[in-house]
Amino acid sequence: MNRKLTVALTKGRILKETIPLLARAGIEPLEDIGLSRKLVFDTSHEDVQLVVIRGTDVPTYVRHGAADLGVVGKDILLEHGAEGLYEPLDLGIARCRLMTAGPVGWQSSGARIRVATKFVNITRRHFASVGVHADVIKLYGAMELAPIMNLADLIVDIVDTGNTLRANGMEPLDEIACISSRLIVNKAAMRSRCGAVQRVVDDLSEIVHAAT
Numbered sequence: 001m002n003r004k005l006t007v008a009l010t011k012g013r014i015l016k017e018t019i020p021l022l023a024r025a026g027i028e029p030l031e032d033i034g035l036s037r038k039l040v041f042d043t044s045h046e047d048v049q050l051v052v053i054r055g056t057d058v059p060t061y062v063r064h065g066a067a068d069l070g071v072v073g074k075d076i077l078l079e080h081g082a083e084g085l086y087e088p089l090d091l092g093i094a095r096c097r098l099m100t101a102g103p104v105g106w107q108s109s110g111a112r113i114r115v116a117t118k119f120v121n122i123t124r125r126h127f128a129s130v131g132v133h134a135d136v137i138k139l140y141g142a143m144e145l146a147p148i149m150n151l152a153d154l155i156v157d158i159v160d161t162g163n164t165l166r167a168n169g170m171e172p173l174d175e176i177a178c179i180s181s182r183l184i185v186n187k188a189a190m191r192s193r194c195g196a197v198q199r200v201v202d203d204l205s206e207i208v209h210a211a212t
């Protein structure tokens with residue numbers, strides 16, 4: 001089996017923190033990912049290539065073995081499930097919190113509340129666990145707009161600096177989960193390509209633990 005190991009990376013802000021981590025493990029893309037429209041990148045490590053995709057697609061590529069490893073936010077794993085995947089390492093990057101949030105001073109005025117989010121499953125589980133009936137409205141971005149436009153009462157979203165909430169007259173309420181990016185591995189690859197996969201896991205593990 002001579003195929004290169006394929007690592008699926010989440011584009012966007014996770015990617016910015018993943019690149020330096022991989023570089024320390026001797027895996028550097030041969031061109032600037034940010035400046036290219038390509039999706040597959042050879043690296044300085046002759047046995048490793050990178051693909052750069054949306055976070056929600058990373059577990060799919062890894063689960064089906066189209067990629068051997070992946071880097072993805074815990075929020076995606078909580079929302080879409082981690083079946084068929086090993087999650088051997090918390091990379092400790094792209095840390096943030098998944099929270100409920102509402103307009104400053106918001107008080108519940110009825111038995112039902114409307115919650116806008118892209119994390120539909122997490123949101124349903126959260127409100128069920130606290131015994132609140134929530135009508136969940138699926139959005140794909142700009143959740144903070146929903147209460148302003150009276151589409152929803154609350155939102156469930158990622159909070160990092162809190163600037164986006166503040167800029168839109170909102171405040172964080174309950175924390176649902178602490179989020180960071182995780183290394184995930186295809187279960188079959190962990191067996192069939194054990195040496196190569198384990199080396200990448202071990203190298204990254206050493207780097208992450210040295211940094212903490």
Ligand code: PRP
Pocket residue numbers: 140141142143157158159160161162163164165
């Ligand atoms: C995320 C999230 C918030 C914002 C929070 O959006 O959905 O809008 O970041 O960050 P802050 O607390 O530092 O303001 P992102 O920019 O990743 O875009 P997306 O919603 O399209 O994923």
